[in-house]
Amino acid sequence: MALWGGRFEKGVDAFTQEFGASLEDDKAMAQEDIKGSRAHAKMLAKQGIISNDDAAAIDAGLEKISGQIADGTFAWDVNDEDVHMAVEKALTADIGTPGARLHTGRSRNDQVATDIRLYAKRLCEELLEGNVELRRTLLSVAEKNLGVVMPGYTHLQHAQPVLFSHHMLAYFWMFSRDYTRLVAARTAADANPLGSAALAGTTYPLDRDYTTQLLGFDHAISNSMDAVSDRDYLLDLDYACAVSMMHLSRLCEEIVLWSSTEFGFITLSDSYSTGSSIMPQKKNPDFAELTRGKTGRVYGDLMALLTTMKSLPLAYNKDLQECKEGPADAAKTLLDCMAIASGMLETMTVNAKTMLAQAGKGFTAATDVADYLAKKGMPFREAHEVVGKLVLYCEKHGKGLEDLTAEEFQASSPLFGDDIAQDLDPAGIANARVTYGGTGEAAVRVQLAEAKERLAAD
Ligand code: ARG
Numbered sequence: 001m002a003l004w005g006g007r008f009e010k011g012v013d014a015f016t017q018e019f020g021a022s023l024e025d026d027k028a029m030a031q032e033d034i035k036g037s038r039a040h041a042k043m044l045a046k047q048g049i050i051s052n053d054d055a056a057a058i059d060a061g062l063e064k065i066s067g068q069i070a071d072g073t074f075a076w077d078v079n080d081e082d083v084h085m086a087v088e089k090a091l092t093a094d095i096g097t098p099g100a101r102l103h104t105g106r107s108r109n110d111q112v113a114t115d116i117r118l119y120a121k122r123l124c125e126e127l128l129e130g131n132v133e134l135r136r137t138l139l140s141v142a143e144k145n146l147g148v149v150m151p152g153y154t155h156l157q158h159a160q161p162v163l164f165s166h167h168m169l170a171y172f173w174m175f176s177r178d179y180t181r182l183v184a185a186r187t188a189a190d191a192n193p194l195g196s197a198a199l200a201g202t203t204y205p206l207d208r209d210y211t212t213q214l215l216g217f218d219h220a221i222s223n224s225m226d227a228v229s230d231r232d233y234l235l236d237l238d239y240a241c242a243v244s245m246m247h248l249s250r251l252c253e254e255i256v257l258w259s260s261t262e263f264g265f266i267t268l269s270d271s272y273s274t275g276s277s278i279m280p281q282k283k284n285p286d287f288a289e290l291t292r293g294k295t296g297r298v299y300g301d302l303m304a305l306l307t308t309m310k311s312l313p314l315a316y317n318k319d320l321q322e323c324k325e326g327p328a329d330a331a332k333t334l335l336d337c338m339a340i341a342s343g344m345l346e347t348m349t350v351n352a353k354t355m356l357a358q359a360g361k362g363f364t365a366a367t368d369v370a371d372y373l374a375k376k377g378m379p380f381r382e383a384h385e386v387v388g389k390l391v392l393y394c395e396k397h398g399k400g401l402e403d404l405t406a407e408e409f410q411a412s413s414p415l416f417g418d419d420i421a422q423d424l425d426p427a428g429i430a431n432a433r434v435t436y437g438g439t440g441e442a443a444v445r446v447q448l449a450e451a452k453e454r455l456a457a458d
Pocket of ligand 1: 022081082108109112316318320321
C-alpha cells in the first residue's frame with residue numbers, strides 16, 4: 001500500500017505503477033533526500049513539534065538507510081514510487097512510530113524541490129572541478145608549445161599566422177566563462193524550499209532559517225508556491241552545460257580536422273583513438289567525434305526542460321517529475337566530455353613543423369605586406385589593392401609571396417625595399433602582433449600570466 005493510500009480502494013497495475021514512478025532518476029539524489037529529512041526532523045524537535053527521542057530515532061534510522069544505499073544493500077521497490085516514500089517506508093518499518101512522524105509539516109513537493117536543489121549544487125561542484133582540470137590542461141599545452149606557429153583561419157581559409165598557444169588559450173577563456181555560468185547555476189540552486197509544504201506553507205511553527213543553515217543553503221525561498229513549482233535553476237544548469245558542450249564541440253571539431261591527413265597538425269595518442277574493423281591503416285578520432293556528437297543530447301536536455309516547464313500552472317504538477325533526468329544527463333555528459341578532452345589534449349603530439357609550413361601558405365603574409373606599404377605612406381586601401389594584384393600575379397605564376405624577386409615587388413610598387421623579407425616570415429608576422437590580446441609571443445606571455453591568475457582564483 002502506498003503511503004498516500006488511505007483514500008483509495010484499489011491500486012494501479014504494474015505497468016502504470018512503473019510509468020508513474022521516479023525511483024530510477026531519484027536514486028542519484030537519495031543521499032540528498034536523507035540529508036533533507038535529517039535536517040527536517042532536527043528542526044521539528046527544536047521547535048517542539050516532535051520529541052527529541054523521536055528525532056534521535058529518526059536520525060539514527062536515516063543514517064542506517066544512508067549506509068545501506070551507499071553500500072548497495074538498500075532494497076529498492078518500484079511500488080514505493082519515489083525515493084521519498086522508499087526511504088520513509090523503510091524508516092518506519094525499522095523504527096516504528098517515530099518514523100511515521102517525520103513527514104509532519106512537510107510534503108513531497110517541498111521535499112523533492114529540496115533534494116533537487118541540493119543535488120544541482122553537487123553537480124555544479126563536480127562540473128566546476130572538471131572545468132578547472134580542463135583549463136589546467138589547456139594552459140599547460142599552451143605553455144609547453146609557446147613558439148609553435150600555425151595558420152590562423154577565417155572561413156576555414158588561411159588568414160594570418162598565429163601562435164598555437166594563442167589558439168589554445170582562446171579555448172581557455174571560453175571555458176573560463178563556462179565556469180562563471182556554472183557558478184551562476186550553483187547560486188541559482190542555492191535557496192531552501194523546505195518548509196513550503198505542498199504549496200501554501202504549514203500551520204506548524206517551522207523554523208525555515210534553521211533548516212536553511214543545516215542544509216547549507218544561502219537563504220530560504222520567500223514564496224512557498226514559487227519554491228515548490230519552479231525549476232529554473234535546472235535550466236540554468238542545463239544552459240551552462242549546453243554552452244560548455246558547444247565550446248567542447250568546436251574544440252573537438254578542430255581536433256578531428258587537425259588529426260586528418262590533410263592537416264596533420266596533431267597526432268592523437270593511441271589511447272584516444274580507435275581503429276577500423278576493415279581498414280587496417282585507420283586511426284580514428286572517435287572520442288573527439290563522440291564529444292561533438294553528445295553536444296546534441298545536451299542541447300536536447302535544455303530544450304526538453306524548457307518545454308516541460310512551459311504552461312505549467314502553479315504550483316506543483318506531476319510534469320515536474322520529468323525535470324530530473326535531463327539535468328543529470330547534461331551534467332554527466334559534460335563531466336565525461338571535459339575529462340576526455342583534457343586527456344586527448346594532454347597526450348596528443350603537436351606537429352610544429354607541419355603547422356609552420358602551412359602557416360606560410362595561402363598568402364598569409366598579405367596583410368603585413370599591405371601594412372608595409374601603408375607604413376611607408378601609401379593609404380591602406382590603395383595598399384590593399386596593390387597587394388591584391390600581387391597575390392593575383394602570384395597565383396597566375398604559381399608562386400608564393402616569399403618567392404617573389406625584389407624586381408617583382410618593385411614592379412608592383414616602388415615603395416618596396418629589401419626589408420620586405422622580414423614581413424614575409426610567418427613567425428615574425430605572428431610575433432609582431434603584440435597589442436594586448438594579440439598573438440605575438442610577448443602578448444601571449446601576458447595572457448598566460450592572466451590565465452594562471454584566473455585559474456588560481458577559480
Ligand atoms: N516523485 C515526485 C517528483 O519527482 C515527487 C513529488 C510528488 N508529489 C506529488 N504531489 N505527487 O516530482
